Amino acid sequence: MFDRKKYKYFARQQLQNRWNIPAFITIITGLVMLIFSIPEVIETFRTLPELVNVDFFNSRSLSVFIQAYSGKGSSELLSYIQLAVSAIFEMAAICVYLKMSRSPEPVHISDFFDGMNNWARAIFAELWQFIWVMLWSLLFIIPGIIKAISYSQTMYIVAEYKSVSIPKALRISKIITYGNKADLFVMYLSFLGWAILATIPAGLGYIFLIPYMNLSFINAYHAMMKEALETGRIKPEDLQKQKLEDYND
Numbered sequence: 628m629f630d631r632k633k634y635k636y637f638a639r640q641q642l643q644n645r646w647n648i649p650a651f652i653t654i655i656t657g658l659v660m661l662i663f664s665i666p667e668v669i670e671t672f673r674t675l676p677e678l679v680n681v682d683f684f685n686s687r688s689l690s691v692f693i694q695a696y697s698g699k700g701s702s703e704l705l706s707y708i709q710l711a712v713s714a715i716f717e718m719a720a721i722c723v724y725l726k727m728s729r730s731p732e733p734v735h736i737s738d739f740f741d742g743m744n745n746w747a748r749a750i751f752a753e754l755w756q757f758i759w760v761m762l763w764s765l766l767f768i769i770p771g772i773i774k775a776i777s778y779s780q781t782m783y784i785v786a787e788y789k790s791v792s793i794p795k796a797l798r799i800s801k802i803i804t805y806g807n808k809a810d811l812f813v814m815y816l817s818f819l820g821w822a823i824l825a826t827i828p829a830g831l832g833y834i835f836l837i838p839y840m841n842l843s844f845i846n847a848y849h850a851m852m853k854e855a856l857e858t859g860r861i862k863p864e865d866l867q868k869q870k871l872e873d874y875n876d
Contacts, residue, residue: 649838
């Protein structure tokens with residue numbers, strides 16, 4: 628049974644006297660992603676004078692502005708780089724949180740950097756998940772949200788089970804979230820108030836909120852995986868070394 632209060636309580640216990648590394652990871656990740664967003668921010672401010680001078684009631688003037696503005700902003704290459712870097716840092720952080728959820732032993736920054744060794748699987752998993760969510764979103768926003776939740780456990784599976792292929796990890800994510808998607812959605816919403824409060828001190832609250840959220844969802848992942856294994860929806864061999872035919876199912 629999905630129990631978000633229990634998962635959040637466990638997260639608080641797991642973070643006791645171990646906030647330093649998760650906080651450091653959050654700061655480093657935030658700074659790196661901020662650096663990659665600088666070109667886009669600069670380009671946005673550069674186009675502001677043009678926006679002021681646009682006659683929005685003149686269709687020709689507006690069309691020229693839209694064409695000019697759409698050609699600016701961050702390039703596609705930069706967007707792909709941002710996606711890749713985000714995936715690598717997310718995977719590295721997940722490896723740390725998985726260790727924290729499994730053992731009360733201290734974690735080290737080396738655990739974070741060791742997690743970056745999975746960079747190729749991280750990028751492929753993020754891209755594969757993004758493609759499927761985007762395709763479902765073409766139907767309408769609601770199917771996209773549902774599928775995003777359905778695929779949300781993919782990165783955890785990829786990080787924990789190194790021999791499971793990316794496509795199979797996504798399929799396993801669909802299985803373990805079956806019947807739990809509404810609960811996961813409510814759990815996301817349960818952090819909304821904290822997210823608003825975290826922005827008040829110049830966003831510094833996120834240094835503590837993000838580790839809390841990540842560990843809470845890691846705990847939910849463990850519970851859903853355990854339930855799926857116990858009910859037979861997932862078999863232990865599904866999480867072991869793959870046979871060739873497994874990639875074609």
